Every structure is written in structure tokens, then in C-alpha cells.
Amino acid sequence: MFGSKISDSMLMILFVIVVALVPLLAAPFGAGYPALMQFFAIFGIFAIGFNILFGLTGYLSFGHAAFLGVGSYSAVWMFKLLSMNVLPALFLSVIIAGLFALVIGFVSLRRSGIYFSILTLAFAQMSYKLAYSVLTPITNGETGLQLALDDPRILDGERVAGQLPSPTFFGLDMNATTDVAVLGMDVQLNVGYFFSAAFLVLAFWIAMRIFRSPFGLMLKAVKTNQNRLNYTGVNTRPYTLAAFVISGMYAGLAGGLLACMDPLAGAERMVWTASGEVVLMTILGGAGTLLGPIIGASVIKFAEAKLSKFNENVVEAWFSFLPEGLGDSIAFVVAKFVGDGWHLTLGLVFMLVVTFLPGGLVEGARRIGGYLGRRGHKGDLDKLGSNVQGGKSTTAE
Amino acid sequence: MSKSNFSRRGVLKTGAAFGGALAAPTFFTSAANAFTNAPGASAVTLGFNVPQSGAYADEGADELRAYELAVKHLNGEGDGGMLNTFSSKVLDGTGILGRKVEYVTGDTQTKSDAARASARSMIEQDGAIMITGGSSSGVAVAVQGLCQEAGVIFMSGLTHSNDTTGKDKKANGFRHFFNAYMSAAALAPVLSANYGNDRNAYHLTADYTWGWTQEESIAAATESLGWNTVNKVRTPLGAGDFSQYITPILNSGADTLILNHYGRDMVNSLTQAVQFGLRDRQVNGKDFQIVVPLYSRLMAQGAGENVKGIFGSTNWHWSLQDEASQAFVRSFGQEYGFPPSQAAHTCYVQALLYADAVQRAGDFNPCAVVEALEGFEFDGMGNGPTLYRADDHQCFKDVLVVKGKDNPSNQFDLLEVVDVTPAEQVTYAPDHPMFAGGELGTCNPGA
Numbered sequence: 001m002f003g004s005k006i007s008d009s010m011l012m013i014l015f016v017i018v019v020a021l022v023p024l025l026a027a028p029f030g031a032g033y034p035a036l037m038q039f040f041a042i043f044g045i046f047a048i049g050f051n052i053l054f055g056l057t058g059y060l061s062f063g064h065a066a067f068l069g070v071g072s073y074s075a076v077w078m079f080k081l082l083s084m085n086v087l088p089a090l091f092l093s094v095i096i097a098g099l100f101a102l103v104i105g106f107v108s109l110r111r112s113g114i115y116f117s118i119l120t121l122a123f124a125q126m127s128y129k130l131a132y133s134v135l136t137p138i139t140n141g142e143t144g145l146q147l148a149l150d151d152p153r154i155l156d157g158e159r160v161a162g163q164l165p166s167p168t169f170f171g172l173d174m175n176a177t178t179d180v181a182v183l184g185m186d187v188q189l190n191v192g193y194f195f196s197a198a199f200l201v202l203a204f205w206i207a208m209r210i211f212r213s214p215f216g217l218m219l220k221a222v223k224t225n226q227n228r229l230n231y232t233g234v235n236t237r238p239y240t241l242a243a244f245v246i247s248g249m250y251a252g253l254a255g256g257l258l259a260c261m262d263p264l265a266g267a268e269r270m271v272w273t274a275s276g277e278v279v280l281m282t283i284l285g286g287a288g289t290l291l292g293p294i295i296g297a298s299v300i301k302f303a304e305a306k307l308s309k310f311n312e313n314v315v316e317a318w319f320s321f322l323p324e325g326l327g328d329s330i331a332f333v334v335a336k337f338v339g340d341g342w343h344l345t346l347g348l349v350f351m352l353v354v355t356f357l358p359g360g361l362v363e364g365a366r367r368i369g370g371y372l373g374r375r376g377h378k379g380d381l382d383k384l385g386s387n388v389q390g391g392k393s394t395t396a397e
Numbered sequence: 398m399s400k401s402n403f404s405r406r407g408v409l410k411t412g413a414a415f416g417g418a419l420a421a422p423t424f425f426t427s428a429a430n431a432f433t434n435a436p437g438a439s440a441v442t443l444g445f446n447v448p449q450s451g452a453y454a455d456e457g458a459d460e461l462r463a464y465e466l467a468v469k470h471l472n473g474e475g476d477g478g479m480l481n482t483f484s485s486k487v488l489d490g491t492g493i494l495g496r497k498v499e500y501v502t503g504d505t506q507t508k509s510d511a512a513r514a515s516a517r518s519m520i521e522q523d524g525a526i527m528i529t530g531g532s533s534s535g536v537a538v539a540v541q542g543l544c545q546e547a548g549v550i551f552m553s554g555l556t557h558s559n560d561t562t563g564k565d566k567k568a569n570g571f572r573h574f575f576n577a578y579m580s581a582a583a584l585a586p587v588l589s590a591n592y593g594n595d596r597n598a599y600h601l602t603a604d605y606t607w608g609w610t611q612e613e614s615i616a617a618a619t620e621s622l623g624w625n626t627v628n629k630v631r632t633p634l635g636a637g638d639f640s641q642y643i644t645p646i647l648n649s650g651a652d653t654l655i656l657n658h659y660g661r662d663m664v665n666s667l668t669q670a671v672q673f674g675l676r677d678r679q680v681n682g683k684d685f686q687i688v689v690p691l692y693s694r695l696m697a698q699g700a701g702e703n704v705k706g707i708f709g710s711t712n713w714h715w716s717l718q719d720e721a722s723q724a725f726v727r728s729f730g731q732e733y734g735f736p737p738s739q740a741a742h743t744c745y746v747q748a749l750l751y752a753d754a755v756q757r758a759g760d761f762n763p764c765a766v767v768e769a770l771e772g773f774e775f776d777g778m779g780n781g782p783t784l785y786r787a788d789d790h791q792c793f794k795d796v797l798v799v800k801g802k803d804n805p806s807n808q809f810d811l812l813e814v815v816d817v818t819p820a821e822q823v824t825y826a827p828d829h830p831m832f833a834g835g836e837l838g839t840c841n842p843g844a
Contacts, residue, residue, distance in 0.1 A: 035517035133604045133631070142535040142605035142634070143560065144509040146542045149836040162568070162839030164546055175546070177521075188521070262517070263546075264539055266509035305518055308504050340450030340504055 008208060011290070015204060019197045027185045031302055034177055034190035038261045039301040041196035042254050045203045047281040047293030049250020052207060053243050054279070055288035056216060058223035062117045062275050063104065063124030067097040067248040069131060069270030071255025073138070076145045076265045083155035084165045086174065086195070090256040097252020098245050105244035109237060112226065124275050131267040144266035167260045169195060174260055192261045199257060200294070203250060208290055210246070219243050251278075280346070284353055286360025295361050300346065307342035314338075432762045433548040433843030434524045441496040441761065443468070443748070444525030446516050446540060447554065449504040452635065452660050453532035455695050456740040460530050460554055461502060462733055463741035467748035470728070471498045478728040479749060482721035482777035487756040494755060505531055509539035516540050520547050526761055527552060529747050532740060534558030534607040541570035548843015550763050552747035555740040557659075557691055558607040559614065562791035563832035568840040569763055571770055571790045573750065574743045575823070577611035578831055580690045580710040581618035583796035583818035587708060592653065592686055594623040599651035601642055601666060603658050604631040611657045614831060615690050619655075627651040632658075632666070639666040643673050652680035654687045663689060664699035671703040692799055694738050697811040704801030704811060711797050713742040713779055714814055722779040736809050746778045750785075767840040782820070788827035789837065793820050 018025070022040065026032040050064050071093035078089035108119040131139040139145055147164050156165070167174045174192040181187070210216045218239050221229055229236050259265055268274070277300065285296025315335045319327040337345045357364045436442070445464045448457035469475045473490030480488055492498050501523040503515030512531065519525040528544050529552035531537045537556035544551035545567040553561060553572045557580070562572050588596075598619055602608040608631070616626050627649050632642050643666075646654060654675060658666050670676075670687055678685040689696075692709030715726045715736035725745065729737040737745070750770065758765035771787035783794040798816040805811050825832070 030522065033518060033521035035514060035521050039514075129633075133633075136606075140606075142509075142607075143538045143565065144535065146539070146565070149838050162836070163841055164542075164838065166546060262513060262543065264509065264513060264542060266535075266539065268508040268510050305514070308515075309502070309518075340454070340506075 008212070012205060012208070015291075016201055019201060020194075022197070023187050023189055023193065024182060024185075027182075027187050029302070030306065032185075032188055034175075034188055034193055035261075036301065036305050037188075037190065037193040038196050038257075039305075040298045041193060041200040042257045042261070043278075043281065043297035043301055044200050044294040045196075045257065046251055046254035046278055047285070047297040048200075048203050048207045048290075049247040049254070050278045051247075051282050051287060051289075051293040052210060052219075052250065053247035054282055055293070056211070056219035056223060057240050057243050059109070059112065059240060059244070060117045060279065061108075061120040061244070061247070062272065062279070063120035063122075063127075064247070064251050064278050065270045065272070065274035066104070066124040066127040067101055067251035068255035068258070068274065069127065069265065069267070070100050071097045071252035072259040072265035072269055073131070073145060073255075074252070075256040075259035076147070076263055077138075079147060079153070079167060079259070079263055080145075080151040081154065083153060084167050085155070086167050086169050086256075086260040089167070089260060090253060093252045093256025093259070094249045095252075097255065098249040100252075101245045101248025102241070105241050105248070109240050109244060121272060121275070124270060125272055128267055128270040128272070131270055139265070139267060142267060144264050147263050167263055196257050196261065199253065203253070204290070204294070211290060215239070215242070280350060284350060284360055286362035289360070289362045292360045292362040299361065303342060303346060307338045307345055308340065310335075310338040431842065432764075434520065434526045436496055436524075436526055436761055439496060440499050441493055442523055442525050443498060443500045443751075444503065444516065444519035444523065444528040445500055445530050446503045446505050446512060446519065446528050447530040447744075448507045448532050448536075449502075451507040453507050456532040456555060456660075456693070456738065457505070457530075459695070459738045459741040460532065460744040463729070463737060463745040464500065464530070464748055466729060466732055467745045467752075468498050468500055469732075471749070471752050475732070476724075476728045479721050479725050479745070479778055482724050483749065483753070484776040485753050485757065488749070488753055493752045494759065494761070498752070501525060505533075505536050505540075507533045507536060509535055512536040512540050513543045516543055517547070520544075520549055525549065527751055529751070530554040530744060531556060534561055535605065537561050537570075537572075538565040538606075541565065541567045545569045545838070545841055548763060548841045550751060550766050552751050554744045554747065557611070559610040559831050560606055560835075562789045563610075564834035566789050566791075566835050566837050568767060568790075568838045571747070571750075571785065571792075573747050573792045575710075575712050575794070575796050576791070577607070577614040577690070578825055578829070579796050579823040580611065581614035582823040582825075583710050583798050583816075584615070584688070584690060584708065585618040585622055586818070586822075587798045587816050588619065588688065589622045591708070593683070596624045596653045596683070596686075597627045597649075597651045597681065598624050598653045598655050599627045599646050599649055600629040600655045600657060601639070602629060602631050603634050603662055605634055607659070608657045610831065611690055612655075615655055615657065615688075617831075624653070632662070635662065637665060639669045640673070642666075643670055643675070646670075646675065647673070647678075650680065652683045652685055654685070656687065656689050657691075658689075659691055659693075660696065661699070663696050667700050667707070668703050692812060693740065694736075694809065694811060695740075697801060698808065705803050707801045708815070709799055711799050711812070712739045714739065714797055714799060714812055715742075716810065716812075716814065717779060717797075719779065719781070721777045725779060742779060749778070750775070763842045764840040781817075784820075786827070789832065793824050795820050796823050 023032050053059055074092045074096040075089035078092050082088050104123045108116055133141055172191050177188050177190045179186055222236050226236055281296035281300050282293045286292025316331045319331045447460045448454055470478045470480050472492050501519050503519050505512035516528050527550045531554045534556040537553040541551045551570040559577050600612050602612040630642055656666050675685050687707050689707055689709040692711045697704045726736050754766045754769035755761055758769040770785050773785045776782045780794040783792050785792055796818045797814050799812040800815045802811055802813045
């Protein structure tokens, strides 16, 4: 009843292969360096979690960055107090973010629609302000929480004098990178990336199980018509609250992983634009689909890293082959869309996607698949796990 | 159920694959290089991490101009600028250790996270061996920590908080810019001479670490003059409207307002304080005065008329008449058509100091560079004789006390230097309470 089992397994295997090959696939695009690949995986987790709430129940949370930030702070505190091993840090991140989500969700979920969004936004901004100045003893304010040489780290034994330790997974250093030359490219195999990727796979698998479960179906019912559910005597609150907490725990995991890759927790992580970013990621990739949020997260993080690097001089060099006046004026216009203006590009792309591909990039891929006339293998792409498509086929069955 | 088995097996397989991939790593890398991002035989890459968007974008743009100029001078193009006046003569315009200097840039967005992400991308993707720049203490502390972990040198740009070389100091990080303690130590005698020793001061402070350290420093210095601190009010960063904070001053009995703000906050709070008529008031039989401890020309430009006659301190000013400053202003002016800001100056100097340290050490290894910079004494960089103290990697040099000019002759001529406070007067012990709590640690060459 819940989609084809074989296709789910195929999707899972395919997903694992692609995730494992990211260092190789990203290298030609200049994206194959650890920091960016880690972002792909971590923000993928963040977006998957957000999608469990937004994609399934339709509740648009505008405060998810708060859970990300809470996760990071918890992880860094674990590093400072307990041990540089990442497991306790991640454990605490998920638990604390979950508790946080329980409290915020309990209050916010009393309303739906725009009121819910505004409530979550308010909570997130409140958390941000608290972290930024009020709670400075805990968060170290604007500077951000960092490791220090005199942290207790009670479980860790001897350390190198005068050196800050880095997060490890039972001795595997998260920063360790092996450079391998493949086809003349420098492929960087980074422990931190594969560690995050393992969690991405786990997160993806759990999300898939939720999508296919009766619980997931109930969440979809909430999205379709919550009033009708209420009239039939179903109390939807526990379901939505559970979805909210799960999605908060995903965000906490992502925040914890961010801190594991780079042990710093800053208040900016919780600011409302960061909450908006995950909304963009999810919608751009395709809300309510399994793969969409991960694709959206990767696209946005890639664009952020690459487009924001081109400054005016670079753009002028591109168009230097054109006649003087023309080249300059084109460069002038293009320069507005790159560098610090890359948000403009993001906004344009987002508008185009929402207008012409309401289902996000996943829908675009599906349409292209449709044009290629692969009706015989009906829905190789359908099986990417859209709940819309999946829903249709299940009713047909 | 069968599916869940399948997936579990998939997960197990993946785990095995990851395990295999993980089993190899570390010794490959550590064998390859003695330190992170060792440069090739022909070129070396520096990373310029400056705010290109956000509240400090103006400063960032000026910093980037200065870096581009420094790169030109290091590669032997242009007129050489301060290379000609620098007391160390090992740099000869052939790059660094015979390698051509190339650079990559990143946008800090004045956010710790974004700054670390862009610094990481420059280190991991572009192979930058040194990161420099920034226009905020929060960012400087964050990026300094990152560079310490990554094993590259960090030459901070504009960062004024005591913490950068205080409780958050790192062995791989160096600061040429002055700090809040030095501002306070330099300002106090001038304030005493001009405003007397029995003032009642009211602090408005940007509510984050830099604001706090400056407030602490200034309050301590003025209180030792005999001033009384009436109140310290924290204002949120980027408040825009400060009227609700300024009105209470009128009835507080204070006769001096100290604005621990920077950038647009300072422009707004100062403008509004003047509009509220504070400077026309008489309190306790004295003229009401405003003090802006950290001044910059870019801020003075923003505040316009309102800066006239207001005291503050600055790291460097383009109107200085020494040979080095003149040389820098000349080559910057020729290149861009206007004089450099103090942010541009400190960044230019930092780039040159790094290059010089590598050249003197004969090695790009961060630990060799740290050794060359620690305790390094130099001159001819526009601040007079300067020491890079080994204990905390802070530069000690003269501090300028400036005043908003009454009759500016042009749009850049806004500040006049009223006093040059000698370095001894602003020097403090490395374990001074305002700087205590951190450890430098040992240099990290990475890899």
C-alpha cells in the first residue's frame, strides 16, 4: 500500500551510491572540498527534517534555525565539558533540540497557518536574541562559543599541550582528509564528510520510513484537510507535535554535526534568514518529496559558495573579450547577480521555480523524464518518492 | 518487512564501504607535507576574507583595495608603497621567497559562521596559506580559532576588542590593530586636559563583546581620572533609532556621553544625540560633551557635521606626515583616487608583515612564521616604532587621539590628530585582568 517496496530499496541503494560518490562528482565543479561537501550532507539532513513537518503536515515553521543553533551549542558544550568524541555531542544535540521543539511546538501548534509561522518565527528570534547577548555566559554572545585550552573535557585523557583538540569519532579525526588523484582531478576524501553522509543516509532512511508509515499518512491527512479530520473525531495535535519534534531533532542533529565538523556555535546560526533558508531549500528542491530537500540544500549551498565568490574583477575578466563599452556594461549588470548580490540570483531562480515548477526541481526532473518518453519504465522518476505522485498511485492500487 | 531487511543490509554495506574509505586516511596526508597548503615552486596563494556585504561593507571594500595594492607591491608592480620605508628590507618585489603572490577573496558577511565557511573554502579549495582581513571582533575571533585548527596563519584586520589578543588569543593569530584598552589609555589624558577631572559619564554601548570590552576599558580609565560613571546602557546592535536611549540621559545628571558604538550604529546614535540638543546643554555648570572612543574616517563621513569637536582614538590617519604614511597615501591615492582608511592601512601592513616574516624565516611553515613575527620590532609602517609582542601577538605602537575637524577642507579631511600617545603609555602587562583567561597555546602547522 505504501509505494513499491522494490523501488524504495532501489532508491535507497542509488542514494547511498550517489552520496558515497559525491567527492568524485563534485570535484569537477570545484565543489569537492570538505567544507562544502559537509554542508551538502548536513543541510540535507536539516532540510529532510524540515520537510517532515512542512512537506507532510503543511505547517510552515519559520523558526527551524533555532533548533539548529541549539544543537550546535549543545554539541560544543559537550566538547568543552565531556569529551571530543562526537557521539555524546550529537546525542545531546538531538535530545536538547527535541526538548526545545517540544516546548515551542506545544505552544505554537495551538494555531495553524500564518499564525503558526509567526509564532515559530517569534520563538526563533527570541532564541537568537537570547543567544546573542542575554545568555552570553552560555553562548559567548556575538563571538560564538569556541573550544578553549582550559576546558575540562573530563573523559579525555592526555592532550597535546598548547593545541586545541579536534572532534573525533573514536580516534578518527573529523578533519582528516586523503587526497586521491582521479583522472587528473584532486579528489578529497574527508572523514567528516563520510561521517555526515552516513547520518544523511540514516536520516533519509528514517524519513522514507515515516513517509510510508500510517503515521506519515496521518500527517498527509492533516495537510489535506485538518478540519475534516477533527470533525471525524481525530485529535491531530499529537501527530503534528510529534512531526514538529522529529523535525526539530533532525535540525538538532544537523546543528550538532555542524559543530562536529567545525567546533564553533554562533548566534547567527539562529537568525531568521537562516530559518528562511531551509524553507527555500525545501521548496526549491520540492516540498513533500523525499529527495527534493536534499537537492535543494545542495543547490543553494553550492550557489552560495560559488556565486558569492565572483567579485566585480572576476566578472570584468569574463567579458573582457567584448568591445570596451559593451563588455563593461554587461559586466556591470552581471556583477549585480554574483558576489554579494548572489541572493538576487537565488531570488530569481526561486521565483521561476515556484511559478513554473511548483513541485520544485524534482518535478522538473520528472517532467524531463516524461519528455524523454520513458513511459515503458513508468515512473523511474516517480519513484523518487513524491508524496503527490505516490498518493495517486496508491489510490489507483 | 522484507524492505526493511534490504535497507538494513544496504546500510550495513554502506557502513563497510565507509569503513574502508576511513581506514586509510591520515598517514597519506601527513606524509605529503610538513604543513597545510605548502605552496608550489612558482606561486603562493593568500586568502583575503573581508566583509563584502552587510553593515561593514564599506570597510571591507577598502580593505580589499589595500590588499590588492599590497599584492602589487609584493610582486614588484606599482611604486612599492611602504616597502620603501619599511625598516626590514628583505622584500625585494619578487613576491614571497621568489613565488608570485596570488590571492583569493571571500565574503565574511560580518557573521562568524559565514566568515568561517568562506575561510574554510579558501583553505581547503584554493590552498590559501594565510587568511587575513575582517572588520569585526566577533569574526576575527571566530576565524582566528579556525586558522589555529586548520594550521594556517591568521593576520587579523580591523578588530578592536580586547578579547582578540586577550582571552581568545591564538598562537597562529596576529593583530596589528590597536584595542579598546589602548583607546582608553590614550584618550584619558586628553579628556582630562580638555574636560577636567570631575565629569559624570553616561555610556551607551553596543550590546556585544566588543562594546562590553570597550565600555569596561573606558569606564576604568575615566574613573581613575576621578570621573563618575552615572549609568551604562546596552543598546542592541543595529538599533537604528536610539531616541529611547538618549532621552533618559537628559535627566540623568550626566554631563558626558560616551558612545561605545561603531559603524552605522555610531553614525545614528551620534546624529540623534546631536539632534536632541545634547551638545547645546549645560549640566552641572559644564558644557555637555560627547566622546566616541573608536573613530574611523568612514564613520566621520557618515555622521557629517555632527563629528565636529568630538574626541576619539584611531589606529592611523591618512593626514599623518611621516614618510611611510605619505608613501602609502600616495600609492593608494594614485591607484584609487582617494585616501585610504585606517582599515585599509592595517590590512596593507598585515599583508606586508606576513610576507616579510616568511621571507626572513625562509620558510612558509606557519611555525617558522610565528617565530619570525614574535617579538619582531619594526618601523616605517606609519605608526612609528612598533613591537609584535610575543606573549599575546599584539602590536604595541603609538595611538592617535583625534578630534572632528571644525573646518574640513575637503570630504576626506574630517579628523585632526590632536595627540600621539606614545606606545609606553598604552602598554599593559600580558596578564592584565582585562586580557586574562586565555592561553596562546602553541603554533599549529596543520597537516
